[in-house]
Amino acid sequence: MAGKKVIVICQSSGEFETDEDGLLSYKGGDAHAMEIDDQMTYIDFKMEVAEMFNCNPSTMSTKYFLPGNKKTLITISNDKDLKRMIKFHGDSSTTDIYVMTEEVVVADVSNMPASRSSRTTLSEAGILVDAPPSVADDVVDDTTQPDLLLDATFDVIDDTTHVDAQIDIPPEMPCLLSFVGSNDEKHVKAAQLWQNNITGVGQRFNSVHEFREALRKYAIAHQFAFRYKKNDSHRVTVKCKADGCPWRIHASRLSTTQLICIKKMNPAHTCEGAVVTTGHQATRSWVAGIIKDKLKVFPNYKPKDIVNDIKQEYGIQLNYFQAWRGKEIAKEQLQGSYKEAYSQLPVFCEKIMETNPGSLSTFTTKDDCSFHRLFVSFHASLYGFQQGCRPLLFLDGIPLKSKYQGILLTATAADGDDGVFPVAFAVVDTESADNWRWFLLQLKTALSTCRCITFVADREKGLRESIVDIFQNEDVYHGYCLRYLSEQLIRDLKGQFSHEVKRLMVEDFYAAAYASRPEGFQRCVESIKSISLEAYNWVMQSEPVHWANSFFQGARYNHMMSNFGEVFYSWAADAHELPITQMVDAIRGKIMELIYTRRADSNQWLRRLTPMTEEKLEKERLKVRPLQVLISTGNRFEVRGDSNEVVDVDHCDCSCKGWQLTGLPCCHAIAVIGCLGRNPYDYCARYFTADSYRLTYTESVHPVPNVDMPEQDSSQGAVTVTPPPTRRPPGRPTTKKIGSQEIVKRQLQCSKCKGTGHNKSTCKELLSGC
Incomplete structure (x- = not known):
């Protein structure tokens, strides 16, 4: 199809x-x-x-x-x-x-009967198109024109109010129609402050724009609609929209100045104001000016709330799109222009490296000077990763819902307390092999001296080839992300499997990955084979040496998923609506706050290890009591319990593989260490100590000064950056949570006692009741 x-x-x-x-x-x-x-x-x-x-x-x-x-x-x-x-x-x-x-009845008009579909109700009228270019004060950019607002006339018959389509629109002059249906005093309380915005002949204004705004507020306060007869940069003539009404005003520029002065005005209305005409000059720029202060305090101010507030405060019925456009203009006035933000990138990157020495901030453009890629890594992040974090990096990409979309590529690490530690990030146009390769090249440059690093990342999008190629002379390992692998497994299965069967296969796949020894891995894949030979073949051909604990050569510390940086992703989600420079600076502020907070918290620690590591070690200690250690004269010991394990203390090795996989002594190792009269703390990887944790957060991220305008110097060939060609598609963005969730096993629930962990056939309450 x-x-x-x-x-x-x-x-x-x-x-x-x-x-x-x-x-x-x-x-x-x-x-x-x-x-x-x-x-x-x-x-x-x-x-x-x-x-x-x-x-x-x-x-x-x-x-x-x-x-x-x-x-x-x-x-x-x-x-x-x-x-x-x-x-x-x-x-x-x-x-x-x-x-x-379908006709919608106005809330404040009772007993309104149903009418033909050709009639339009008071609250629902509104058609959106562009306004004439002569209204210069409402032009936002080269592609955006303002909205004009005209009124409608009323037919009052048997207490029922309708709006007739008797609207006089000049040729070649599209407009926006909007109406209100209530003159309740509480609805116009805010507008009353504007009743004296226009005082009469001789009143002066600093600009045409100021005069238009004052006139618009004056009309709203006095509940009438007007029409422009002349409207340009040096003169404005306006008359009441109602036919035959003598109200009129004319203002023009005072010679040799920019001042606008009212030259003529007839303040009398014969149209009975709002009783006859109730359309108001509520342009989107006016809406933006009204809501800007509130939007500054409440960034998530919703268009539907804007509609309700404007109706209550000013008696004006906006439609959703008017409110949305007004919010967009207000956001740009508060945050700055998206377009200007891209032009500020060259100076912004320089400021980052100037205020944070040792950082790397760079960007590239396409042949047409449009934005392509931006990479940022702060010195504090690079230093903290190299000095205190495990040599483990998680690579992932998340979509941005900004005006120009894009992808945020991230490299995060795990600190000694298993907290997310941001190392580097990039904004690119698409998640492609070429962009990932560029990101890894910048990351290698930023790290300067590479040690043995394990990357946990997807094997697709060119990452498998790029990691090997770029770090070919380094001791580097690539652990495939289990989340992406399991998703691909389900996509590639061609059989008609039920949701329950797929879930069981994924659970067996995860169990095979976490198995510490080959025999455990084999049992799990055989379980998959009993369900589907196709799935079994897929698993065996997916290079288990890159994802199964029993074969992986690098050190992942039992971290199997690349979406480790969920906190980092939430920062991007909170800032994605900002222009690109402000989005990056918002993320910088979050990193700065994170480092400061964790440094202050760790200074209060009194134990040798981080709190989470202390908990893990204590859990292993509780398993030691039933274990029996057979003393040997060498450095290898046998530990008997549910299974017999061999511990090599000198090489930090246990045959259960728990010590090697986590970097912390397992219960068998703790039993042997106790018999030798030694301290288990001495056998924990240094990355889990409180000292290493504090070393991770030693350096600070410093503020970056505001970049108001790019420093353009044509004589020196300044770099020009324009917005990318991609734009946000129409419609409301998806609210799906960023980052996929791990597979969660379904828990049994008893239909008899409603308890969990068992079903009706094994319910003890049912048996005792018998």
Whole structure:
């Protein structure tokens, strides 16, 4: 069905009729044709249909019949519904769609009867298009034009209020229609402060923009709508929107100055103000100015809350898109321009390395000077990793939901208390082999002197080849991420397996990876083989030497997943809406705070090891009592318990492999160390000591000064950076949590006692009751 196109016959303004057999047929109305395919989104489809019939998308619904069924109408309300409709009609060249508009009753107008779909209710009116370029004060950038607001007239018949489409729109002048339906005193309490914004002839303003803003607030306060007759950079003439109303104002520039002065004004209204016209000049720039202060305090201020607040405070009914656009402008005013942020990158990178000596901050552009990649690693992170962390790096990438999208590539480490320690990160356009290779090259340069490092990362996206190639002369190991491997295993299985069977295979796969000895690994893969020979072959061909504990040659300290840096990802999620320089600086601030907090906390520790390590060691100590140690004259000892193990104290080795896998003495090793009268602390890897932990957080990340504007010097050939060509797609971003979750085993629950860990057949309460 991929690529299948269907011609859709869209019909509206007709009526459904039912015959004797209960079959529906559609009579009358208008019909239009359009072509769609399975790549079209529901939002695009809905907007095209709304434009086709010149109706409001928010009050429009689309329905269709299933092939062979003329009794039930099926609603299209999201992307899945649209794709199903195309699939259901895959064998037909055309299909019929029925477009209906639904009327929503205004909250403060009671007893409003249902009306024809061609009538538009007070609260739902609103059509979005661009405004004329003459309104210069609302132009945000070269591609954004402001919204004009015109009013509508009312017909009052039998206490029922309707809005008629009697709107006088000049040719070539698209506009935004918005209406309010209440003059309640509490709704206009904030606007009352603006009633004297316009005082009369002779009043001066510093600019045309200032005059327009004052006029807009004045109109809102006095509840009337106006229309521009002239509107340019040096003169503005405005009249009341109501036909025949004499209210008029004219202002123009004072010669040889930039001041704007009101030259003529007729302040009298004969249109009875809001009773006749209730449209207001609520442009998106006005909305931005109103909400900016609140947005500064509440960054997650939602458009729907903006709509409610504006209605309560000013009596103006915005639609969702007006509020959203106003919020976007307010964010740009508070945070700065996305476009300017890219142009600031050259200076920003220099400032990072200047204020944090020993750091590496670099970027690249494409041939057209558009942004390509940015790499950042602070000296404090590099020093902390090399001096106090285990030689273990987790590589992962997460998508950014910013205006220009992109991917955040991260390299994180584990400190001595198993906390996330950020080492380096990069912002790139896509998660590709080329970008990962570039990231690893920068990382190697930043680390300067490499020691034996184990990377935990996906084997795809070119990482397997890049790690080997870039660190070919180093003692480096690549541990495949179990999360990505298990996901790929499920994707590659071609058999029809149930969810339960797939879950069992993944559990066996994890158990095989964590098994410390080859015989344990073999038992687990044989369990997979009993379910699916195909899955077994896949596992055996997936290079277990890179992911199974029993064969892996490097030191992973039992860390098997690359998404270790969940805390780091949450920082990016909180800052992804910011311009790129501010996003990086927000992450820098989080790293600075993290280092300071952990340094202060560790200074209070009184034990030799970190708190988490102390807990792990104590758990192993509790297992020592039933163990029996056979004394030997050499350095190898036999320990008997549930199994017989051989411990080599001098080489920190136990046949159970627990000591080697974690870097901490296992219970067998602790038993032998106790018999020798020695201290188990002396046999823990140095990375788990409190001293090493404090060494990790010795250096600080320093603040980076604000970069207001790029330092451009054409004589020296300054680098120009422009935004990448990618843009955020339309529609609301997904709210799916960043980072995949580990496979969680389903816990049994008893249907009798509701307890966990057993079922009804083994319930002790049931047996005792008998």
